[in-house]
Amino acid sequence: MDITIMNLSKPKEEINYDDVFDVVIIGGGVAGFSAGIYASRARMNAVLVEKLGPGGQIATTNVVENYPGIPEINGYELGLKLEEQARKHGLKVILDEVKGVNLKEELKTVKLASGKELKAYSVIIATGADYKKLGVPGEEKFIGRGVSFCATCDAAFFKDKDVVIVGGGNTALDEGLFIANFARSITIIHRRDSFRAEKILQERVFANPKFKFIFNSVVEEIIGNEKVEAVKIRNVQTGEISEVKTDGVFVFIGMVPNTQMFEDLEKDEYGYIKVNLYDMSTNIPGVFAAGDCISKFLRQAITAAADGAIAAVAAEKYVDKIKQKVSKK
Amino acid sequence: MRKLSNFKVTLLVLVTILFVSSPIHLMGVEKAIGKESEKNLPAFIFSAKDIEGNKVNLADYLGKKIIVVNFWATWCPPCRFEIPELIKLQKVYKDKIQIIGVSLDRSLGDVKNYRENKFNYPIIWDRYGEIAYLYGGISSIPTTFIINTEGKIVERIIGARTFESFEYVIKKYIPKATNK
Structure with missing residues (x-):
């Protein structure tokens, strides 16, 4: 397999850390990049933060053969393709690790391991889960x-x-x-x-x-x-x-959600983030969650992709309202 | 014990009497690696040719730099995720550390055809798994060994890490006066 697709280590765009983004997406798995694709196509000023490489859990899956429309694909390749597709639509991608968040304020803050900070009107959490x-x-x-x-x-x-x-x-x-x-x-x-x-x-x-x-x-x-x-x-x-x-x-006995950092969010007894499955909203306005980190029935690539799309569109609606409110003041 | 072909191994402290053939000493090193109580035992200091044909001799870096030996393979997604982090680490700490990538791929072609990243550190193809064997046997990748300036293994890291994670670890072993 000779992969020549772009790599997260070589971002094509400059990130302006003074910007107030419409949405910060935390996590570069299927849910995160799906959210990124929908957010970018909605022309939101969107940025995704991933700590290592694209794909998340799916990247270590040898063969994915239950994703509709793709009879068979290596998980790592699928991750790279998700990234390529999202970037094509204008998603900005940062290779960094999220170390802290402040989600309660209307203007959310995401703190990175590099010492930089991102500010946004909304946040989509797509941090996935690790093997138990x-x-x-x-x-x-x-x-x-x-x-x-x-x-x-x-x-x-x-x-x-x-x-x-x-x-x-x-x-x-x-x-x-x-x-x-x-x-x-x-x-x-x-x-x-x-x-x-x-x-x-x-x-x-x-x-x-x-x-x-x-x-x-x-x-x-x-x-x-x-x-x-x-x-x-x-x-x-x-x-x-x-x-x-x-x-x-x-x-391979199940997963542990990567949600420890999000202390202000409601979670189920296993630590999965509780969301309203209608729009992926959490208990904090402007904060959405998608993919394997949420409490739900089926955790698969296809459901992660759907979650991401719903979260992005819901975030778009939310941000539009916030901006209208701000402009009326 | 496996035959060690075209491959020079020198145990830093015990020097030539341990060279190559003694299974007892190899077992000793297996015990040394990765256990908290047995940290700070000597690493195998080897020389080998990298995939470009250049000689890489860990002895050249001893006393001067921290040596980072990273076992990986092109088939391994977390290994590939980690490579940009290691490249950045080598770039930022070029005067303080030397990374050696040890590929466990099945063929030299797999390594040579890998074009996702441009390496700024040497890659050795461990054709017969000799280096892996001498570092205690590798059954999970990526596995990364940190060797201090005295030639002792001070960390054995399993799994992919970010630049910041590696930086946090290696800073502990860079002498204070020269700490970046």
Whole structure:
């Protein structure tokens, strides 16, 4: 794959930090760039802040094949294309990390790691979520020594080896199919008696002779000396403890939303931002949220894109009202 | 232990008796890397040719600069996200640090054809995974080692980081008087 598309490290436009932007979008995943595309096309003065590269979680997905209109695409490429499309419509992109926000005032402030600040009438939060850890003994110790959260990055290091995947959702099975290109065997350990992943993914893993399955079981410990050697598992129905020998453990058990910074926003019990799904508005006027960081039923690229579009149009309406109010004064 | 072809390895402190062949000493280094209690043990100081054919010798930087060894591959999205950050780090701290990129790609062509960024630091293709092996075995990328001016591994960082994150770490190891 020879990628030659533009890169965030080479911004094409100058950012005027003295500007008051119509909207600042925090996060450059599918939701953020979708919001950026809609905001730019609405001719809002919009800027997106991303700390590393475009795509967010989708960038580490080997193949995306459930996005309508795109039969199959590498996640990293999709991220680059989102960025390209958004920039084409005039979105400004900053490669920086958001370190703080002041959202309560009518004029919002977003503080960056570089020491600069952005001011805007509205903010769209699209910070996504990170992979949840197991929180069992041995996990931290063996990160980088057999424990991984990124199949695209690390599967190649397990060529002809035996690995364990923990999880039963789309990510676990999808990434498992990618790991199967390298590993000798893959044992999926899942706490329930069936997978919640899409049926098409289940059909694929069940048909692949490299896969073994352990249901109704949870990982209690990751065991090894210098590297991962086994996992200790407990059957949740019988309480039986056993060990599964393995060279690696890939953990795909769900997500933790990146919302800790937004203390003034209402969140659900898991930390996802509560929004009005009609317009993606939060409990603070002028603050919208979209994508995997919000409380909702389905977290997929397609729903993130829809959230982003709705948030951008809602932000546009909000900013228009604010500007009209200001001009009447 | 893997055969070490065309590849010179010198353990800084124990010098030539450890050179290349002893599995005991390799195991010792594996233990040394990445554990808080065992930080500050010597890093393997190697020399190798970069993808342009130029010789890169870590010994040349010892005592002068902090050495940053970054393991990556073109197939790895977080590694690619991190590269502009490392380029900026090398640019801003050019007199204080030297970054060495170690590619774990399957072919030299993959590395040479990578054109997303223009590197301002050398890239070595670790064809047989020898450098990765000597740094304790790499099973997650990006993994970045920070080696202080005394040749000791002081940080092992797993996962992509921003310029600011790297800057925060390396500033701890730049001697105060010369701190940027």
